[in-house]
Amino acid sequence: MKHNFSAGPCILPREVIERAASAVLDFNESGLSLIEISHRSKDFVAVMDKAQSLALKLLGLENKGYKALFLQGGASLQFAMVPMNLFQRSAAYLDTGTWSTKAIEEAKRMGTTHVMATSADQGYRYIPEGFDLPQGIDYVHYTSNNTIYGTQMARFPKTDAPLVCDMSSDIFSRQLDFEQFDLIYAGAQKNMGPAGATLVVVKESILKKEKGSLPAMLDYQAHIKGESMYNTPSVFAVYVSMLTLDWLDRQGGIAQIEPKNREKGRVMYEAIDKSELFEGYAHAKDRSLMNATFNLNRPELTDRFNELLREAGIEGLAGHRSVGGYRASMYNALPLSSVQALTEVMGYLEQKG
Amino acid sequence: MKHNFSAGPCILPREVIERAASAVLDFNESGLSLIEISHRSKDFVAVMDKAQSLALKLLGLENKGYKALFLQGGASLQFAMVPMNLFQRSAAYLDTGTWSTKAIEEAKRMGTTHVMATSADQGYRYIPEGFDLPQGIDYVHYTSNNTIYGTQMARFPKTDAPLVCDMSSDIFSRQLDFEQFDLIYAGAQKNMGPAGATLVVVKESILKKEKGSLPAMLDYQAHIKGESMYNTPSVFAVYVSMLTLDWLDRQGGIAQIEPKNREKGRVMYEAIDKSELFEGYAHAKDRSLMNATFNLNRPELTDRFNELLREAGIEGLAGHRSVGGYRASMYNALPLSSVQALTEVMGYLEQKG
Numbered sequence: 001m002k003h004n005f006s007a008g009p010c011i012l013p014r015e016v017i018e019r020a021a022s023a024v025l026d027f028n029e030s031g032l033s034l035i036e037i038s039h040r041s042k043d044f045v046a047v048m049d050k051a052q053s054l055a056l057k058l059l060g061l062e063n064k065g066y067k068a069l070f071l072q073g074g075a076s077l078q079f080a081m082v083p084m085n086l087f088q089r090s091a092a093y094l095d096t097g098t099w100s101t102k103a104i105e106e107a108k109r110m111g112t113t114h115v116m117a118t119s120a121d122q123g124y125r126y127i128p129e130g131f132d133l134p135q136g137i138d139y140v141h142y143t144s145n146n147t148i149y150g151t152q153m154a155r156f157p158k159t160d161a162p163l164v165c166d167m168s169s170d171i172f173s174r175q176l177d178f179e180q181f182d183l184i185y186a187g188a189q190k191n192m193g194p195a196g197a198t199l200v201v202v203k204e205s206i207l208k209k210e211k212g213s214l215p216a217m218l219d220y221q222a223h224i225k226g227e228s229m230y231n232t233p234s235v236f237a238v239y240v241s242m243l244t245l246d247w248l249d250r251q252g253g254i255a256q257i258e259p260k261n262r263e264k265g266r267v268m269y270e271a272i273d274k275s276e277l278f279e280g281y282a283h284a285k286d287r288s289l290m291n292a293t294f295n296l297n298r299p300e301l302t303d304r305f306n307e308l309l310r311e312a313g314i315e316g317l318a319g320h321r322s323v324g325g326y327r328a329s330m331y332n333a334l335p336l337s338s339v340q341a342l343t344e345v346m347g348y349l350e351q352k353g
Numbered sequence: 354m355k356h357n358f359s360a361g362p363c364i365l366p367r368e369v370i371e372r373a374a375s376a377v378l379d380f381n382e383s384g385l386s387l388i389e390i391s392h393r394s395k396d397f398v399a400v401m402d403k404a405q406s407l408a409l410k411l412l413g414l415e416n417k418g419y420k421a422l423f424l425q426g427g428a429s430l431q432f433a434m435v436p437m438n439l440f441q442r443s444a445a446y447l448d449t450g451t452w453s454t455k456a457i458e459e460a461k462r463m464g465t466t467h468v469m470a471t472s473a474d475q476g477y478r479y480i481p482e483g484f485d486l487p488q489g490i491d492y493v494h495y496t497s498n499n500t501i502y503g504t505q506m507a508r509f510p511k512t513d514a515p516l517v518c519d520m521s522s523d524i525f526s527r528q529l530d531f532e533q534f535d536l537i538y539a540g541a542q543k544n545m546g547p548a549g550a551t552l553v554v555v556k557e558s559i560l561k562k563e564k565g566s567l568p569a570m571l572d573y574q575a576h577i578k579g580e581s582m583y584n585t586p587s588v589f590a591v592y593v594s595m596l597t598l599d600w601l602d603r604q605g606g607i608a609q610i611e612p613k614n615r616e617k618g619r620v621m622y623e624a625i626d627k628s629e630l631f632e633g634y635a636h637a638k639d640r641s642l643m644n645a646t647f648n649l650n651r652p653e654l655t656d657r658f659n660e661l662l663r664e665a666g667i668e669g670l671a672g673h674r675s676v677g678g679y680r681a682s683m684y685n686a687l688p689l690s691s692v693q694a695l696t697e698v699m700g701y702l703e704q705k706g
Contacts, residue, residue, distance in 0.1 A: 002384045006391050009588060017386045021377040024370060031355045031666075033370045035547035035593065038359050038669060072425035072549065073570055076584035080568035106568050189585055194388035196425065196549045196587030215433035215459050217426055231429035232542055234549030235362060236589050240388065313384075316391065 003338035006316030007147050007291060007329045008169065009189040016243045016333075023239060034239055039232050044239075048228055051242035055199055058245060058253050059178040069200040069220070069228045070238045075168045078185040078198060079103040082141065082164055083110040085209060085220050086183070090137045092116050092161075096153070097124040097146040098322065099166060107141070116140075123323070124149040126283040133159045139182070139206075145170035147190075148320040150282040150293030150327065156180060162206045170290045171199070172248060173332055174258045182206045190290070191248075191332045193241030196234040248332065257332050264330045264339045265289040271343035277301070277350045281325060295325040301349060308345045317342070356691035359669030360500050360644060360682045361522065362542040369596045369686075376592060387592055392585050397592075401581055404595035408552055411598060411606050412531040422553040422573070422581045423541075423591045428521045431538040431551060432456040435494065435517055436463040438562060438573050439536070443490045445469050445514075449506070450477040450499040451675065452519060460494070469493075476676070477502040479636040486512045492535070492559075498523035500543075501673040503635040503646030503680065509533060515559045523643045524552070525601060526685055527611045535559045543643070544601075544685045546594030549587040601685065610685050617683045617692045618642040624696035630654070630703045634678060648678040654702060661698045670695070 004011040027034035028043050037044060052068040071077070079102055083091065087110040095101055095118035107113040114137070117128035124146060133140065139162040145152045147169045156163065162182035171186040178184065183206065188197040200220065207221055216222040216230060223230050251257055269287060272280045272294050281293035296305055309317055319325040328342060357364040380387035381396050390397060405421040414421075424430070432455055436444065440463040448454055448471035460466040467490070470481035477499060486493065492515040498505045500522045509516060515535035524539040531537065536559065541550040553573065560574055569575040569583060576583050604610055622640060625633045625647050634646035649658055662670055672678040681695060 004385060004389055006389065009389055009392060009585065011389050012386070017377060017389070020388070021374045024374040024377060032357060032668065033365070035370070035373070036357055036359065036362055036364050039362060039548060072427070072430070072587070074425070074584045077425070077570045080570055102569075109568060187585065194589055195392060195585045196590055215462060216455075217430045217433055231427045232362065232540065232548045234425070234587060234590065236547055237549055237587065315385065 001313055003312065003314045003341050004316055004334070005314065005328045005330070005338070005342070007320070007327055008187075008331075009195050010316070010329055010331050011333045012193070012240070012244055013247045013333045016240060016247055019243050020236075020240045024236075035236055039229060039235055044235060047239050047242050048233065051238055051245060052228060054242065054245035054249055055201060058172055058248060059184075059201065061178055061201060064179060065205055066201050066203050067224050069202070069223045070233055070241065071198045071200055071223060071228070072196065072234050074187040074195070074198055075099065075166055075185060076102065078166070078200065079106040081218050081220070082139075082183065082185070083107040084214055084218055085207060086139045086162065086164070087111045088138050090114065090134070091139050091141060092134050092137050093141045094128065094131070094143070095120060096127055096143050096151060097149050099146065099168070100143045103141060103143070103166065124151065125281060125286075127151050127153050127286040131157075133157055135159060137161050139164050142166070145288050145290050147291045147327075147329070148323060150288045150291045151286040152288035152290065154286075162203070170288070172245075172254055172257070173261050173290060175254050188237055188241050191244075193244050194237050196237030197241050199241070260336065261289045261330065261332065264334065264336050265292070267336065267339050267343060268292045268328055268330065271346050275346060275350050278346060281323070290329060290331060292328040292330065293319060293323070293325060294328075301353065304353070305345075305349050308349060312341055312345050314342055314345065354666055356665065356667045356694050357669055357687070358667065358681045358683070358691070358695070360673070360680055361540075361684075362548050363669070363682055363684050364686045365546070365593070365597060366600045366686045369593060369600055372596050373589075373593045377589075388589055392582060392588055397588060400592050400595050401586065404591055404598060405581060407595065407598035407602055408554060411525055411601060412537075412554065414531055414554060417532060418556050418558055419554050420557055420577050422555070422576045423586055423594065424551045424553055424576060424581070425549065425587050427540040427548070427551055428452065428519055428538060429455065431519070431553065432459040434571050434573070435492075435536065435538070436460040437567055437571055438560060439492045439515065439517070440464050441491050443467065443487070444492050444494060445487050445490050446494045447481060447484070447496070448473060449480055449496050449504060450502050452499065452521070453496045456494060456496070456519065477504065478634060478639075480504050480506050480639040484510075486510055488512060490514050492517050495519070498641050498643050500644045500680075500682070501676060503633075503641045503644045504639040505641035505643065507639075515556070523641070525598075525607055525610070526614050526643060528607050541590055541594050544597075546597050547590050549590030550594050552594070613689065614642045614683065614685065617687065617689050618645070620689065620692050620696060621645045621681055621683065624699050628699060628703050631699060634676070643682060643684060645681040645683065646672060646676070646678060647681075654706065657706070658698075658702050661702060665694055665698050667695055667698065
């Protein structure tokens with residue numbers, strides 16, 4: 001039994017893994033593999049439709065003018081597609097770390113990009129607050145959760161401009177008023193599925209560029225028109241995303257998974273805070289329920305800690321290469337028992353050394 | 354037992370399907386699924402490295418200044434990326450059907466795009482020949498195989514400009530002097546793997562744009578620098594592509610698969626030509642070994658033919674929705690016995706009606 005704390009791609013529900021493997025061998029008792037049939041076959045079109053409608057249902061955005069698209073290229077391609085599709089003159093971004101910074105770099109190619117605030121001064125340990133929101137802009141952009149630093153936004157200040165949010169690492173993990181957002185995007189490989197699919201949920205009314213003015217693959221309107229099949233989609237990744245969203249729906253949706261995530265976070269941060277050995281990286285007020293980042297105060301115990309982790313079957317705890325230390329990623333599919341296994345090792349190290 | 358003639362996504366070797374399913378359950382005996390580990394883990398980096406080196410090896414392009422990249426977005430995104438990366442002033446395209454036409458549309462956004470010739474006048478049943486190649490252009494673009502119409506290029510006229518080829522539907526199926534090309538791209542979902550990965554093989558010396566002048570995800574130089582991991586790649590699709598390339602390599606590579614493809618094509622086209630009931634769509638001289646397109650001359654037999662196909666377990670034979678009729682796709686993994694099963698049904702229909 002492994003405890004999988006990987007930051008992404010990351011743990012998925014075991015029943016999803018098993019159903020995915022089974023579909024690779026024989027999809028829907030067709031005698032053919034999921035990965036060797038036409039994406040325009042009736043069976044796969046049903047998968048795509050279900051994935052789209054589950055995404056909207058779970059976010060509470062059905063029949064509210066939003067479309068759900070399963071695209072390719074990850075959040076990184078969205079960093080470019082968002083400004084391509086929404087820029088007229090200027091946009092405003094909040095810089096909360098590496099992924100925000102990359103999104104800002106791409107926006108700067110397209111036009112005037114205001115950085116409303118940044119927490120770079122303290123290694124992105126906190127979420128800036130009280131910043132000014134410029135008026136007369138095309139959109140405001142946030143990154144809701146910062147995997148590398150372990151911070152998460154609680155509030156999303158907005159203007160009258162469309163609100164765009166990169167939710168790659170915390171979508172479907174907590175209730176929010178999702179209607180406050182006009183465009184949400186997320187790489188699948190955290191709470192939604194395997195790498196290779198990107199969810200884009202967009203309010204159609206904000207897409208005002210002339211149709212056909214962008215390269216088709218970079219144009220949300222072309223993907224909407226093609227019902228997320230403008231070209232061959234990433235079949236396997238969409239299928240496994242559908243299975244994962246269906247699993248979440250059967251758990252009772254976000255309303256039921258959020259308290260579980262809060263309990264995992266409580267146990268994890270309590271262990272960090274009561275320990276003399278470990279220290280949290282992010283400011284307590286902005287801590288993420290998805291990624292707990294921390295350091296070991298006594299470097300001479302590093303080898304011993306790593307050995308204990310290995311013995312306990314704990315995987316994927318290394319911090320991002322840019323900040324080091326440790327990172328416990330606690331996505332939807334991670335059971336509380338895995339967090340307890342980790343906090344037990346931390347407690348043991350503190351007592352026995 | 355199904356005979357899978359799907360045009361793509363399409364049949365893959367059974368051992369590849371089985372190994373893929375097994376890795377979804379437990380990858381390399383790690384106790385974790387392939388789809389829930391970091392793409393930067395040692396085991397997956399080895400997969401990416403092997404996929405890249407196998408692609409170059411099979412094409413005979415090792416140590417010749419080429420890089421192999423596994424990107425996302427399919428050939429459709431390459432239609433835009435090729436001009437973005439290579440355009441300075443003008444380019445020349447040959448129009449051999451729908452996919453060429455889409456590539457031309459994207460190029461026209463970037464600059465002067467010469468269409469050297471088109472076979473639209475006869476529904477793309479043939480490959481134009483004897484056309485003029487403009488001089489002083491940035492690149493020449495071909496589509497080597499046209500799945501929809503069942504035509505395939507035998508020769509690739511070139512100038513002193515870089516030669517670009519969309520080989521989505523016939524890469525790894527026949528020996529060519531691949532060194533004549535400076536950039537080859539191919540969606541994985543025919544001879545290489547499942548949907549969700551796109552192979553780009555590019556000669557580095559043709560990339561002359563200033564580094565960082567394009568959105569990173571659309572910049573071949575950024576992907577080369579990131580060793581095809583600028584961002585999270587499509588892990589499952591890359592893994593299955595690696596397995597398929599490894600399977601081909603163990604078969605003896607393209608040199609050994611080509612005669613098998615020729616034999617399948619011979620049997621298929623002989624059945625079409627000797628029959629009064631069926632008629633080939635493409636001109637005989639330009640017929641594709643990958644996709645044989647044909648029509649049934651007596652429409653009143655359509656239901657009977659479809660019934661016989663169903664009884665024989667023959668799948669995926671419908672022609673593309675834009676041309677109708679039938680299309681037998683005979684990619685590398687399709688056994689000769691499947692072609693024989695189809696030609697038997699065709700012969701039976703002719704004799705018994």
